[in-house]
Amino acid sequence: MLVIHGGTIIAFDGTEHRRLTDGVVVVNGDRIEHVGKSWSGKVTGEIDARRQIVIPGQISTHAHISAQETSRYMGDRRMRRFLRNGFLHFMPDRRNGTPNTYGTVDARASLRFGFAALVRGGVTSVVAYGHDGSDDSALMRDVAAEMGIRLYWAPIITGGRYWLEDDGRVTTERDERAGLRELDVAADFITRHGGSDSGRLQGLIAVDEFYLSTPALRKRAKTVADQLGVPFTMHFLEQHREFFETMSTTGLTPIQLLESEGVLGPQTILAHCLYVASHSLVAYPVADDIGILGRHGTTVAHSPAAFAQSGMALEGFDRYRNAGINVAMATDAYPLDMFAEMATATVMGKAVARNHEAAAAGDVFAASNLAGAKALGRSDIGRIAAGAKADLVVVDPNALGFGPAPDPINILVRHGSADRVSLVMVDGRVLVENGRLRVCDEDEVIDAVMRPQQALETAYERYNTEGKTLFQQFTPALKEWEEPRTVGRLGAEFR
Incomplete structure (x- = not known):
């Protein structure tokens, strides 16, 4: 013992x-x-x-496992037309065939960095989002096993894509049949690999986005998840336009639509879920979206640090919990740090509610473990x-x-x-x-993701529709040092 x-x-x-x-x-x-x-x-x-x-080991209910190579450039400067959205700056492919900037990333090095950062920060279980691209997703499985983390994952189901047009606009394209084919691939992966790595690899059905999916794809995906006995998850209401476009085409809020489709419930994890009817930037008070989610016991994967950087906040932590929603913490994107997420959750929760008693430390802490376990249907982790x-x-x-x-x-x-x-x-x-990873060499992991950096900067200039470099588009907080023109007896003369 x-x-x-x-x-x-x-x-x-x-x-x-x-x-x-x-x-x-x-x-x-x-x-x-x-x-x-x-x-x-x-x-x-x-x-x-x-x-x-x-x-107890922390549980992240939504995380994009990588070194966040692109997100690190987005500080105070972002393209205003994307309305506080981060991924649209880098992800869509160009119509002219120019690939997005992710092609420069060393996939294995990036995954190792992401998993290492999570484990080093005390995350022991994670719901991972994203593609793999390797044969039978061997890369994701191998790196997760190397790092020793408890992983919930299966190949993602897209059902659509974004395009970056030559004039700088981002457009969308839905492909339900492709999404259904990807659903079959995910189900097959779960059947063959669920429970591997001594039970640490478990599957789930992940539809990439509500916004790019169709009702038929969502309903079928939830049915398959229920048949396999695994959670169902997707990005949901992280974009302002999701709410208004859904209302204009269906007459229902996105949450009302999900309820009508039968995809809400205790084993449904909605990542983000910011722009509900009562959100101040939506202001549609006639619908009780939060009450609907609560009645179904749905989980919201809450990652406030990543969104606060874009000027966004959940409204609010206690309102969701008091309605019966299972609010579970998540690490989403940069910086993949559960402690940063918890600190932001309690501060933003108080600020949004204008109440120092809101988003209490004990409740936020439980959201990082017990709530995550509940979302995954587990009574043996998070405690x-x-x-x-x-x-x-x-x-x-x-x-x-x-x-x-x-x-x-x-x-x-x-x-x-x-x-x-x-x-x-x-x-x-x-x-x-003793504060150091035993499963890998931390220095080597960091060095490996530094090497492709120059390739990313070169690729972005070709990708950007205006030919801007990364630092022209995303202006650094400080200018580069320049040597003074002349030096006098008392030192440098600054311009």
Whole structure:
């Protein structure tokens, strides 16, 4: 038996998280054997986590696994015509045959970076989104297995695509038949690979977007997910136009439409779900979208950090939860950091509600573990309890940026960071020890994604319809240093 001595252990009592001070967690193989004040049984190994905080492994219910090579350029400057949208800057293919900028990415290096960042930051289970492109999705499977993470994934179902026209407009094209073929591929993948990697790889049906899919594709995808006993997920209401275009063509809000299609429910995960009827940027108060989602017990994958950078916010965290929606945290895109997401969730939740009691630390913390487990239909992850999977994270608060933690979760949610994670364990296997990844060389992972950077910058200039370079389109926060023209006795003369 491996005994972990706390510290503060965030233990689950069967109903909710509780603080267990100076307790122990006993690990037997891939399971937690015992949680309590002491242990008098057999001991084969010990981990000293005294003066530290032991939390359950975090669960990200929506993440694009990569180094986020393109997203890193989008700071304060974005194309205004895309209305706070990020991916439209890089993803659509050109009609003239010029590929998008993702073709310059080293796929394996990018995946390794993304998974490594998640694990290093304490994410032990993740719902991954995106394409693979390798034979039978071997690349995604291999890299996830290398990193030791618990992965929910299957090849994505698109049902449509975006095009970047020569005049700079982005247009859409739906292809229901292609989407149904991709659904068959995803179902076959789940049948053959679900439960592999010692059970750490599980499948789910992922339709890329509500906006580019059709009712027939969504209904069929949800039926297949139910038949396979796996979750169903898709991007939903992350674009302003989704709401108004759906209303204009169907007379229903997007959420009313999903309800009529029968795709809502406890095993449906809607990624983002910002622009509901009551959102201030929609202002359609006659529809109770939040109430509909709550009645069906649907999950919303909430990733506030990525969207706050675009000036967007969920309205609001408590309103969704109080209506019965299962709000679960997600890491979405850059920076793939659950601690950043939790800190943003509590701050933005308070700001949106104009209430310091809103988005309380305990509720946000539970959204990063228990809510994610519920979304995935699991009662054995996201908690520290006897019989649960040994997915554990140890956070070291002994730093000036963290400081004394009389209320550890309050401080952790507001001021925690991936850099303070000292140990990560999945299925009883230690993946991070003493703040360093054991499953790979961190320096090598970082170096590998730095190498293709120049190719990306060159490709973007060809991709951009105006021929702009990356830094012309996305202006850096500071200008480059320039040497002064003359130097006098007292030093440089600045212009």
